[in-house]
Amino acid sequence: MLVYVRSQAASFVGGRMAEDLERGSQRIKAVEDEQLSDMHLTAALVASIPSLNALLGTADLATIRDFLISYQQRNNGPELLIVLDPKGNVAARTDQVNAEPIPDADKHWVQPALAGQPANYVLSTSTGVYNTTAVPAEAGGMVFGFVIAGSKIDNSFARKLHDVSQSEVVILDDKILGTTLEGTLPWQTRAQWLEAVGGMSGRRVVEIDGENYSTHVTPLTSADGPSAVSLIPLAISLQSRDRALAPYRRIQYGLLVLGLL
Numbered sequence: 001m002l003v004y005v006r007s008q009a010a011s012f013v014g015g016r017m018a019e020d021l022e023r024g025s026q027r028i029k030a031v032e033d034e035q036l037s038d039m040h041l042t043a044a045l046v047a048s049i050p051s052l053n054a055l056l057g058t059a060d061l062a063t064i065r066d067f068l069i070s071y072q073q074r075n076n077g078p079e080l081l082i083v084l085d086p087k088g089n090v091a092a093r094t095d096q097v098n099a100e101p102i103p104d105a106d107k108h109w110v111q112p113a114l115a116g117q118p119a120n121y122v123l124s125t126s127t128g129v130y131n132t133t134a135v136p137a138e139a140g141g142m143v144f145g146f147v148i149a150g151s152k153i154d155n156s157f158a159r160k161l162h163d164v165s166q167s168e169v170v171i172l173d174d175k176i177l178g179t180t181l182e183g184t185l186p187w188q189t190r191a192q193w194l195e196a197v198g199g200m201s202g203r204r205v206v207e208i209d210g211e212n213y214s215t216h217v218t219p220l221t222s223a224d225g226p227s228a229v230s231l232i233p234l235a236i237s238l239q240s241r242d243r244a245l246a247p248y249r250r251i252q253y254g255l256l257v258l259g260l261l
Helices: 002-047 050-058 061-075 105-114 155-165 190-197 226-231 241-260
Strands: 080-084 090-093 120-125 128-139 142-152 168-172 176-179 205-208 211-219 234-240
Touching (some): 002 211, 002 234, 050 128, 080 128, 105 128, 155 234, 211 241, 234 241
Antiparallel strands (some): 080 090, 128 142, 205 211
16 A cells, blocks of 8 residues: 555656646746847847947947946846947957957857847856847948847846746756755766766756755757757756655555554
8 A cells, every 4th residue: 555655646746747847947948038038129229329330430449348338337237248340250348348259159149140030149258158149230221240138147047947937946057057956966067967867868857965856957048959958058947856755755654654553
């Protein structure tokens, strides 16, 4: 009897958690899509400011950066703004004084933006990792540059995902970008996680500090293909199986006591 109750409880809890985590993953993607939509709107607003075209014409990088920082302060965000010239070279950026180039700008932002496709990509900088999107800055039918707007992927973002998914959340890249779990995690990078669970289609239960968690993985930002999953941040949702099974264990103990009596 006890074995049957234990088996049925594990099956029921496992199925319920799988459904909850799947729904939570959908909510996580919705939050990310909303964030990227907000970034796209912001980038478009900055790109539409007439004075930006004039500033790019002067090639005064310090003044362009001051313009971007002023916009951030007046409008309470976004956390990152970058302006590219028509060739995709960095003209100014708010995360650093120097206009340091960003890798593969043409591939990830310029060409998709020119084609009218979503120009979304995760950008890692010295100040953090950002979810970004880009739009072309145009005047009179001519493209005079591109504006990239970004929002930081950090503990604050993990907390937002936790609130909508009702699960603990860990965001992994080449390091932990954000987490709502306390304590030391057994994996500190995306590669370590994928190796530990056997890849994206691997096992769905992991142990952390002696506690078993059901998990679900949501890749952040659209990938170029299956292999790209190993190159972008992963939002891992976790729910404790042990805590979910606790009420059923009390039933088992009750049945045991009743049997003894």
